[in-house]
Amino acid sequence: MIDTETLQKFRDILGPKGFTDDPDDIAPWTSDWRGRYHGTAAAILSPASTQEVSQVLALANRLGVAVVPQGGNTSMVGGATPPMDGSALILSLRRMNQIRSLSAKDNLAVCEAGVILSTLHDAAADAGRRFPLSLGAKGSATIGGLISTNAGGTQVLRHGTMRALVDGIEAVLPDGSIYEGLDALKKDNRGYDLKQLLIGAEGTIGIVTAASLRLVPAIADRAVGWVGVETPEDALALLRMLESRLGGMVEGFEIIADDGLGHVLSHIPSTRSPIETRTPWHVLIEVDLDEQTEPSAAERLEGALAEAFEAGLAKDAAVAASEAQAEAFWKIRESLSEAERAQGPALQYDVSVPVARMPAFMTQAAAAAQQAFPGTTASSFGHLGDGNVHFHVRAPKGTSDGPAWIAADGGRINAFVHDAVVAAGGSISAEHGIGQMKRTELARLASPARIATLRAIKAAFDPRGIMNPGKLVPLDGEG
Structure with missing residues (x-):
């Protein structure tokens, strides 16, 4: 656990509004959206500005204290859950919830990381515009989290994922330095695209504090x-x-x-x-x-x-x-998804395959899974236009202890489904990210070049390993 002297240093930066070590206040934020992953944290740090995020990360980097960035805590893969050993602090972006500007003329909104998606939808509508990304958790998911996981949703067919909708990013890097990239430039040929590197990085190499987001005309x-x-x-x-x-x-x-x-x-x-x-x-x-x-x-x-x-x-x-x-x-x-949960225990997979192969995958993978694991039922739904399949394998009828079934058969079913995805030329994560849930499977199935590159990028940005430990990037010995 992190000692009280260290905690006081963070308290001195953030003040009483930005620091809490009350266990009752912390408890709701130490488990993931689905209730599968649980952790422990000595405190929640809640900066109110990019400058405060910078000071917090500079101190954390100097002291070697790990931080877990968190927005609405709607991760489906345990990507915002602190580790069980209490070695990390939660860094919440929820106080940074201002829409700094919104221009119908420029079709652009500059939002801080803690802005809730539905809030942006409402503000854009008031200006006769819309932000064309929506999902079931729009009432709690935040802009920073959506960027950090490269969220998709139901409108990807026409407008693309967050990668296509982010024109600029402001972020704080692990050493506390601020990357000021909010300018929405159509052409910028200064080498590596740090914006795209931070999108989908799941908070492992920096913390997104604000973004310039593309708007489109309101639906007539x-x-x-x-x-x-x-x-x-x-x-x-x-x-x-x-x-x-x-x-x-x-x-x-x-x-x-x-x-x-x-x-x-x-x-x-x-x-x-x-x-x-x-x-x-x-x-x-x-x-x-x-x-x-x-x-x-x-x-x-x-x-x-x-x-x-x-x-x-x-x-x-x-x-x-x-x-x-x-x-x-x-x-x-x-x-x-809600109906599936009510139906009974199930393993849910967010995967993608080439669009042309999606129809065959949806039928053949379901039949193969049911044959390989007698008593189970399998089916899917998804965004056909972009190849994103939500594939579910349900426990045999009458299963009363879902966790026990998952503990007994989940590993084999996971490997079976993911192997089928890879055989179809697909990805084991379409829009939910890797988090901690899929990290070992990524290590097993990804090419050595991909794993080596992920580790090299992580090491270059975050040599002390303080940023969202145990998420996305396979650990040494995995893979």
């Missing part, structure tokens, strides 16, 4: 549709048809196995199937227009779906008749 007209299809291959053919017919207007294209829909209808109140026909697979589509034009978004989507019926790609379909109905369609998609 949208249409949301639900389509029943026979196979994932038909879903992909439907996507390509829509892209050919509607181009960049297609903003969302989600594929859901029918059993996933069934879990939502069983466990989530006030949900109903958008279509009467229960097909093996379902597709949720959103088409957005930046300007009110004729034909409307709904008319364009209906016209394209008529072609899909003629081509035999759609078995049944519905286009939302109101904004409330559109939100009801999306509620099904956004409730899938």
